[in-house]
Amino acid sequence: MKFDSALGLEMRRGPLAVLFKIVIYAGMVLIFAGPLFGLLVSAFNKTLDPTSFSFWPDEFTLDNFVQAGNRNVYLYLFNSFVVVGFGLLLQVLVSVFAAYSLARKKFKGMSLVMLIMLATMMLPEEIIAIPLSLVLADMPLLNVNLIGTYAGMILPVGAWGFSILVMTEFMKEVPVELEESARLDGAGELRTFFTIILPLCRPALGVIGVFGFTMIWDQYLLPLIVAPESDMWTLPIALRSLRGDEEVGLGVLLAATLLALLPSIIAFLAFQKQFMRGLTSGAVKG
Numbered sequence: 001m002k003f004d005s006a007l008g009l010e011m012r013r014g015p016l017a018v019l020f021k022i023v024i025y026a027g028m029v030l031i032f033a034g035p036l037f038g039l040l041v042s043a044f045n046k047t048l049d050p051t052s053f054s055f056w057p058d059e060f061t062l063d064n065f066v067q068a069g070n071r072n073v074y075l076y077l078f079n080s081f082v083v084v085g086f087g088l089l090l091q092v093l094v095s096v097f098a099a100y101s102l103a104r105k106k107f108k109g110m111s112l113v114m115l116i117m118l119a120t121m122m123l124p125e126e127i128i129a130i131p132l133s134l135v136l137a138d139m140p141l142l143n144v145n146l147i148g149t150y151a152g153m154i155l156p157v158g159a160w161g162f163s164i165l166v167m168t169e170f171m172k173e174v175p176v177e178l179e180e181s182a183r184l185d186g187a188g189e190l191r192t193f194f195t196i197i198l199p200l201c202r203p204a205l206g207v208i209g210v211f212g213f214t215m216i217w218d219q220y221l222l223p224l225i226v227a228p229e230s231d232m233w234t235l236p237i238a239l240r241s242l243r244g245d246e247e248v249g250l251g252v253l254l255a256a257t258l259l260a261l262l263p264s265i266i267a268f269l270a271f272q273k274q275f276m277r278g279l280t281s282g283a284v285k286g
Contacts, residue, residue, distance in 0.1 A: 036261070042251070045251060073259065080263075086150070087157040095160070095212075100171060129225060170204035178196050
């Protein structure tokens with residue numbers, strides 16, 4: 001695969017150019033991957049010296065992960081998986097259907113809807129924290145209290161303006177002629193959507209999948225509001241609690257941090273191909 005850069009390194013030739021590339025790329029790997037590698041090594045190290053760095057654990061051990069389990073880290077990890085699993089599924093469903101309406105349907109107030117979605121992206125979480133807690137404590141019309149439930153952490157992340165806007169702009173690039181041809185062949189609107197539109201939007205699905213997973217996985221304020229008891233905590237809240245606990249060693253904290261980091265890396269690798277296509281696609285190509 002050809003590697004292009006702003007420095008134009010791909011155009012350089014000769015021994016000095018090759019050496020320069022090696023130094024630059026090695027430096028980039030060290031800067032970006034060094035901290036991750038250090039975390040990986042330290043999580044399996046029995047004795048930790050915060051002032052030193054090693055490429056292999058001095059005393060390899062799994063005790064840090066055992067101690068993390070004793071601190072209910074795996075329960076918090078399970079809670080995070082439940083929230084991100086159902087939350088991302090709901091978010092993708094809402095995004096694709098909302099985007100289809102905005103990209104293909106013309107209705108009064110569409111500009112206002114787009115403006116409201118943009119406004120939600122500009123509001124910091126701290127501003128809506130108190131109103132959100134009041135709404136979740138007494139859902140309008142339903143009179144249901146979602147505090148202390150998984151639903152209270154899942155429903156608020158089910159609609160995200162960023163995902164809807166990405167899908168909307170991508171669906172606008174899908175040729176209308178493809179839909180017209182499908183309808184001439186007798187396909188209904190839902191069939192056209194699922195067999196024509198959605199498959200062509202896989203790059204955009206990769207983008208909103210990666211960003212949506214990261215957004216939900218890193219949620220801190222929402223679980224803090226919804227989960228009054230520690231058995232409902234997600235991993236980001238648990239990490240803050242472990243950091244403030246003087247009885248928890250640094251190795252246990254790093255092991256929990258590694259467990260919190262791995263799912264995001266795995267999610268990126270799983271959606272990498274579609275994610276990169278979605279970022280570089282200027283138009284849909286059949």
